Structure formats: structure tokens, C-alpha cells
Amino acid sequence: MQGPRQIPPGRRGFRIRPPDGLSRVRPQASEAPPMPRAQRVSRMRTPSRSEETPLPVRRETPTHWIYLHGFGSDPMSPKARFFSQQFRAAGLPIVVPDLNVPSFEKLTITACLAEVERVISGFPAGAKVGIVGSSLGGLIALFAADRCKNVSYVMLLAPALGLFRVNFVGLGKPGVRAWERDGFLEVFHSPSNRNRRLSADFVADARQYDERNLRLSIPVTIVHGQRDDIVDPHLSITYARAHHNVKLHLVDDDHSLLASITQIWEWLRMDTRPRPNRDNGSAD
Numbered sequence: 137m138q139g140p141r142q143i144p145p146g147r148r149g150f151r152i153r154p155p156d157g158l159s160r161v162r163p164q165a166s167e168a169p170p171m172p173r174a175q176r177v178s179r180m181r182t183p184s185r186s187e188e189t190p191l192p193v194r195r196e197t198p199t200h201w202i203y204l205h206g207f208g209s210d211p212m213s214p215k216a217r218f219f220s221q222q223f224r225a226a227g228l229p230i231v232v233p234d235l236n237v238p239s240f241e242k243l244t245i246t247a248c249l250a251e252v253e254r255v256i257s258g259f260p261a262g263a264k265v266g267i268v269g270s271s272l273g274g275l276i277a278l279f280a281a282d283r284c285k286n287v288s289y290v291m292l293l294a295p296a297l298g299l300f301r302v303n304f305v306g307l308g309k310p311g312v313r314a315w316e317r318d319g320f321l322e323v324f325h326s327p328s329n330r331n332r333r334l335s336a337d338f339v340a341d342a343r344q345y346d347e348r349n350l351r352l353s354i355p356v357t358i359v360h361g362q363r364d365d366i367v368d369p370h371l372s373i374t375y376a377r378a379h380h381n382v383k384l385h386l387v388d389d390d391h392s393l394l395a396s397i398t399q400i401w402e403w404l405r406m407d408t409r410p411r412p413n414r415d416n417g418s419a420d
Contacts (some may be wrong), residue, residue, distance in 0.1 A: 193381045194353050196288040197410045198266030200259045201230040202252065204273030204280075207296070210234060210327040214394060215270055215293070222401055231255050235273060240325055241333050244341040245276060252280045258286070264288040266408060271367060271391070272296045274358075275347065282350045291404055292358045294391050297371040300342045315339060347375070356382045357407055359400050361389035383407075 203219045205211060211232040223230040233255050237247045256265055266289040269277030274295025300312075307315065315321045319332040330364040356379070360372040369386065376384035384402060387396045 171200030174244050192353060193355060194265045194288065195355060195411060197408055198264045198289050199228070200263045201228055201266045201268070202213075202255060203230060203232045204248075204252065204267060204277055205232070205271040206273050208240075208323065208326050209270075210229060210236065213270075213329065215392075215397065218397055220269055226405075228257075230235050230301065231327075235276070237373050241320075242335050243338055245272075245338075245345050246273075246341050248276050249279055249283065252276060253284060256280070256284045259286075262286075266290070268293065268404070269295065270393075272299070275299060275345065277344060278350055278352070280358075281352055281356075282355060288354055289408055290352075290356045291400075291407070292356065292365055292372075293400065294360050294367050295358060295372065297347055297375055299345070300339065312339060316420050327351065335410060348378075352379075352381060354381065355407060357403065358382060358384045359393060359403070360384065360386055360394065361393055361396070362390060365389045366391040 155276055174402060201219075203211075203216050205213050205216050209216075211234050216232050220230055220232055232320050233251050235248045235251060236243060237251050259265060260352075262285060265284065265287045267277040267280060267287060268291045269275070270293040274292035275297060277290050278295070281290050316336045316339055317334050321336070322331050323334050324330070325332040358372045358376060360367075360369045372384055373386075376382040387393070387399070389396045393400065
């Protein structure tokens with residue numbers, strides 16, 4: 137199997153862009169570049185610490201969906217609107233919660249997870265849930281899948297893996313210490329198109345979430361752009377290699393993945409199409 141394409145060293149991990157960097161570009165559909173060809177990354181034969189005994193993969197077709205937007209975004213982002221339209225056209229229920237909870241200034245991963253659990257608890261009994269998570273929403277999707285056993289599929293778009301394990305969101309340790317000392321960090325908030333303060337509570341809370349400790353038994357698909365300068369693609373490559381239930385597509389795209397969005401939808405539909413039940417069990 138073909139190995140991963142080499143990505144230049146020195147990329148930074150998930151980072152908070154300066155004020156000019158988070159302004160959202162909304163390209164016209166006719167202006168989108170040709171669809172890049174993706175690579176599927178082979179996995180290492182040596183299992184990770186968290187998967188020394190791999191769990192059998194459960195394959196159950198989702199009947200209800202959730203889209204989780206990324207950091208500094210909201211439910212009206214281009215990808216959120218795209219997936220909402222596609223799922224509704226396919227006759228599938230979808231919810232796009234606002235993850236700026238309890239507010240953007242007081243945002244924590246714990247609060248986001250509580251909101252996702254609240255949404256999932258409102259689905260009908262017996263519903264199988266699929267989650268699409270972008271960037272920070274991708275990290276949250278993994279932990280939501282671990283907590284909510286009716287989640288049967290997760291797709292992660294440039295997920296913010298290793299959020300505070302890799303280069304401290306691009307600030308470096310001195311920057312994070314200053315953030316904690318001051319009690320807040322000024323960051324650009326795209327939906328409101330202005331700088332807003334983010335509490336240092338985000339830092340303390342995020343440190344307790346390490347995706348390497350999760351053991352999921354559901355299919356996970358990751359799509360990551362090779363030109364992503366926000367979240368290092370190598371984080372997704374490493375995660376996919378270490379987990380037998382993870383499939384990774386590398387595409388010629390940036391962090392937004394907007395140029396690849398149609399192909400991403402096709403992959404999602406292929407991953408979650410109903411399969412014949414051959415053994416009357418959920419393991420595959």
C-alpha cells in the first residue's frame with residue numbers, strides 16, 4: 137500500500153490566526169478549483185498505546201446527523217450550510233448546534249461536549265448518530281463519540297488533534313503563560329468580524345482532553361488538506377496510522393477544505409451507505 141506523501145517539516149499545530157487571518161472567504165461554486173485527487177494513508181502495523189487490543193469495528197448506518205463547526209466559527213459557516221443542505225436533500229435529519237457555549241469569551245471543550253450530548257439526547261430512542269466535525273469540532277466529535285454510545289460514525293475535517301500537546305496552539309509556551317497570567321487572549325471572531333476575548337479557562341479545560349486515550353469501535357474518516365497551515369496534517373497521519381478503525385484522505389487543499397467539499401460529501405455517503413447484515417451482529 138502506498139505510504140503517505142511527505143509534508144514539509146516545520147508546520148505549526150492548531151493555532152489562532154492573527155486578526156486578518158480568520159476572515160472567511162466564500163468562493164462562488166463556479167470558481168472552485170478542480171477536485172484534487174486524495175491519498176489514503178496506510179497504517180502502521182504496531183498498534184498505539186490506546187489500542188493494544190483493537191476493538192471490533194461496529195458498522196451501523198446513521199439515521200440522524202450533527203455538524204460541529206470549528207473554533208471562531210458558527211452554525212452559518214459555509215461547510216455547516218453545505219452539509220445541512222445535503223443531508224436535508226437526502227431526507228436525513230441534521231442538527232447544527234452553536235458551540236460558542238456558554239459564550240465565545242467563556243468557551244470550553246467541556247461546555248461544547250455538554251451541548252453535543254444534549255442534542256444527541258433529544259434524538260429518538262434507538263437513533264444511530266453520525267457526526268461531522270471541523271477543526272476544533274472534529275476533536276469534540278471524537279470525545280462525543282466516546283461518551284455517547286449511539287454514535288455510529290464520525291467524519292473529521294482537519295481535526296484539531298493534539299490541541300494543547302503540540303506547540304500550544306501555535307502560541308508557544310511563553311504565549312500560553314501570558315494568556316493564563318492575563319486571564320484572557322484577544323482573538324479574531326469571524327462571525328462577528330471583530331476581536332473578542334477568550335478566557336484562559338479554555339486552556340486549563342482543554343488540557344484534560346487527549347484523544348490518544350480514546351478507544352472507539354466505530355468507523356472514523358479523516359479528511360485533511362496537505363496545504364493546511366492551521367492544523368498540521370501530520371497529526372492526522374499519525375492518528376490514522378495508530379488506529380485500525382480510522383481511514384484518512386489527504387487532499388490538495390487548505391484548512392477550510394472548501395475546494396474539496398463535494399468529494400468529501402461523496403466519501404461520506406459511500407462510508408455510510410446501508411450494508412447487508414450478514415451475521416446478525418454489529419461487529420465487522
